[in-house]
Amino acid sequence: MESRLINDLKKIVGEQNILTSKEDLLCYAYDATPGFSHMPEAVVSPADTDEVSRVLILANNEKIPVYPRGSGTNLSAGTVPTKGGIVLLMTRFNKIIEVDDANLVAIAEPGVIVAELNKAVEEFGLIYPPDPGTVTTATLGGTVSENAGGLRGLKYGVSKHYVMGLEVVLADGSILKTGGKNVKDVAGYDLTKLFTGAEGTLGVITRIIVKLVPAPEAKKSMMAIFSNLDNAGKAIAAIIASKVIPATLEILDNATIRTVEDYAKVGLPIEAEAVLLIEVDGIPEVVEKEAAKVTEVLKANHADKIQVAQDAAERDKIWAARRAALPALAKLRPTTFTEDATVPRSKVPDMIRAVNQAAAKYNVTIGTFGHAGDGNLHPTIVCDLRDKAEMERVYQAMDEIFTTAIRLGGTLSGEHGIGLGKLKYMEDQFGAVGIRTMRTIKKALDPNCILNPGKLVGEC
Ligand SMILES: Cc1cc2nc3c(=O)[nH]c(=O)nc-3n(C[C@H](O)[C@H](O)[C@H](O)COP(=O)(O)OP(=O)(O)OC[C@H]3O[C@@H](n4cnc5c(N)ncnc54)[C@H](O)[C@@H]3O)c2cc1C
Known part of the structure; x- marks a missing residue:
């Protein structure tokens, strides 16, 4: 970036609120998404709305890309400055x-x-x-x-x-x-x-x-172990059909169960096909009633074992398994892709099976866990970015996972967004008219395409 532009930016935010050294810029070249990085030309930290406005006027006039950034923990390369330009760091807006x-x-x-x-x-x-x-x-x-x-x-x-x-x-x-x-x-x-x-x-x-x-006055957690994935799937649908909406209804598949057990020794049976972790919350009387109903439904759907937490320590133990899922999988290999394929909840077993098939077909390691109650699964692929042949297979497995999610009536993202990684599947979900409509909105609001260019809707 020309030094006159850096000087103009310094005049807006103050010299101490702009980073331009190679070492500093490198820290903002990537986010939590594996496989994407690019150096920005400046990292600018505005203090108020007026400074943001002045930075954008300058960037728009000069056609400089701008990437808003919070903590950089997103999993869709949303803050990677893929075309250089300015990373707009919003962390001083902390009131x-x-x-x-x-x-x-x-x-x-x-x-x-x-x-x-x-x-x-x-x-x-x-x-x-x-x-x-x-x-x-x-x-x-x-x-x-x-x-x-x-x-x-x-x-x-x-x-x-x-x-x-x-x-x-x-x-x-x-x-x-x-x-x-x-x-x-x-x-x-x-x-x-x-x-x-x-x-x-x-x-x-x-x-x-x-x-x-x-805030809910009371919470009750329980864990159910299934030796059959379909029964776990039926239990998920049956809990909702019984008119109980748990705050949380999570699933761990067999690959995740094995890895978690190996890593955290929380007492999970490694042969189980699925573990469901459930929490109901609300008014104490209702929580007791709902917990009893959920237990009844789990039994009716052939859970092999049900454990209901009787106190805070037992509740903590139940959730330790879920908390360990991502770190346990991430420890297996140098690179972790936490994906976000989401399907109608009745399709959760089909989706888990499709993920397992993709893992076997492409010889990659995938553990699936996630928010089963809302169909939002996190197939987590562990691999090594430096191994080109393996990465070919990883990307093929990902293609299969996302096209399956869409075929099952699902969506590309339940919560992680699109960014760059899932851009290529967008037309499959939204069709040509959907994409055209989104690009029309983008062009109308950002005619020079300076804001996070190339993301979510692709090139303008
Ligand atoms: C281990 C791990 C676990 C995670 N678990 C979950 C989970 O359970 N559920 C979930 O939903 N996500 C999860 N995430 C993803 C991530 O934490 C979320 O996407 C989070 O919302 C990102 O917040 P951030 O401050 O880091 O935003 P960033 O990563 O800095 O930015 C995210 C996006 O928002 C834009 N942006 C940031 N600030 C602004 C602004 N002020 N104005 C306009 N645009 C802006 C950026 O350009 C970017 O596109 C997880 C990530 C990791 C690494």
Whole structure:
């Protein structure tokens, strides 16, 4: 980048808030997604909306790519500066502006860490439900932009169900305000939803209004072991059909069970085809009733063993198996791809079987775990990026996994977004008209294609 542009950026954000040395830039050349990296030309950390606006006016006039970035934990290469340009680091936007317990709303800046927001609302007996595995690292802006979910998505949904309003700086530097604190607000196009999950391709979010919900008074966790995958699948559907919506309903497949047991020794039977981990929450009387109902359904669907946690220590032990899933798999090989194929919940066993077939066909190691209750599975492929022949097979297996998910009526992403990695499957899911419509929106809001270019909708 020309030195006159660096000087202009310094005038906007101050000399101490711009990084240009090779060593510093290298730290922002990648994110949590394996296989993608590219050096930016500058990392710019604005302090307020006006500075974001001035940076974007400059970048738009000079046609410099801009990549908004929170903590860089996304799994879709969403913050990789693939065309050089500016990484716009939003972590100085770290204020919780208001917790309005009368309206069950919080207003925060996008650099606030999600767990910090939850800590702030806890004293009011409230929670902000989206809870990705990275809850202590990921920013509110990153999670809103990825439409992140997490373990309690089955009952509580994903980020888009909680975003009530936004302040967004558009590519030309103009400042847009959407939504507000109103529970009912149907005026105009739903611009709040448009920018939620836009992965930084349509604007830079500078303020977020979110809905909060009362914290559940009680929780009950249980674990069920199945020697037959189909029975586990039937149990998942039957729990929901019994009109109980657990906060969490997770599955571990056999490959994951074996790896977790080897790694954490939590007492899982390594021959089991599936383990279901379930938590119901809410008012104590209802929780007891729902836990009893779930146990009944698990028995009726031939669970070999059911364990209900009687206290916090037992609850912790149950969830230790789930917490160990990703680190245990990641320890096997140097590279870990955590994928995000999602299907209607009745298709979970079909999807797990298809993943296992792809693993065998292409001779790659895949463990599948994830949010079975909402059909959101994480086939986790462990491999070695340096091994070209193996990577060929890994990418073929991925193709098969995503085309199967779509064939089963699923979606490319339940919570991790599209970014770059899944771009090539987008037309399969949305068709030519769907892609054209999205590109039309992108072009209208960002005619010079400076915001996260090449991501989500591809080249403009
Ligand atoms: C171990 C591990 C576990 C994970 N578990 C989960 C999980 O359970 N559920 C889940 O949903 N995800 C999960 N993730 C993915 C990741 O944590 C989420 O995508 C998270 O939302 C990213 O937040 P971030 O602050 O790191 O955002 P970043 O990675 O910095 O950015 C994410 C995207 O948002 C855009 N962006 C960031 N800030 C802004 C802004 N202010 N304005 C506009 N665009 C912006 C970026 O350009 C990028 O496209 C996991 C990741 C890892 C590594």
